[in-house]
Amino acid sequence: MTAQALAGALADERRRVVFAAIVLGARDVPAVVARTGLPARDAATAVRRLTDAGVLTDDDNAGLRVDADRLREFARAAAVAPAAPTADPRQTILRTFLRDGALTRLPAQRGRRRVLLEHITERTFEPGLRYPERAVDEALRPWCEGGEADHVTLRRYLIDDMLLTREHGVYWRTGP
Missing domain, CATH: 1.10.10 (Arc Repressor Mutant, subunit A)
Incomplete structure (x- = not known):
């Protein structure tokens, strides 16, 4: 995952609301809908896009959760990667x-x-x-x-x- 991919995944307000609901304990789409008040279709689309981006995982046993390992890897890679040269x-x-x-x-x-x-x-x-x-x-x-x-x-x-x-x-x- 790149910084651009992460920013793109969280750029949409609905995806940020869904992400927050999952961080706070929602484990499936109906729970996300209940916590956010979003229509089920919007919540499901946001979950799918966040999962596709690698921000969320959908574990059969635990349900939806933030992929903390992936986010840690991303943070480490960003810390090690040299900064891109700034444009003149x-x-x-x-x-x-x-x-x-x-x-x-x-x-x-x-x-x-x-x-x-x-x-x-x-x-x-x-x-x-x-x-x-x-x-x-x-x-x-x-x-x-x-x-x-x-x-x-x-x-x-x-x-x-x-x-x-x-x-x-x-x-x-x-x-x-």
């Missing part, structure tokens, strides 16, 4: 707001917007070069094609975040 938050933000090299929209959250603006700046403008406003607009238009943002708004954010500087209609890269 910067890449997650870029995947969220860029599609095929164009902005889908600008993030409302300032930190996320900053990551996106830095990415655009690094890929669009060379450090030390000066650009007339028309060249800046032409460079930013492809980023905005098909999305909710426009190149003027994008240019304004780049200036406000001090990634570009403007003086007398000439722009240059000042940020990363």
Whole structure:
């Protein structure tokens, strides 16, 4: 059983209620129905899914019970298993707001917007070069094609975040 399988087995409210009823002593579907108030069909379906997931066992002698051994094995395996590497938050933000090299929209959250603006700046403008406003607009238009943002708004954010500087209609890269 994996963490995902366990979470999936207990994701449904009815299955959690059935699981709790069995933990508290219900040993068959009629007892689960009596304790939970669920319709018999819903209770039986929840028992079957929990049993299929390996969370419950249906022993002929003892009836329904939580498979504590299986849960212990799962806990041990999870404690020993190395943690999955976390995704780079910067890449997650870029995947969220860029599609095929164009902005889908600008993030409302300032930190996320900053990551996106830095990415655009690094890929669009060379450090030390000066650009007339028309060249800046032409460079930013492809980023905005098909999305909710426009190149003027994008240019304004780049200036406000001090990634570009403007003086007398000439722009240059000042940020990363």
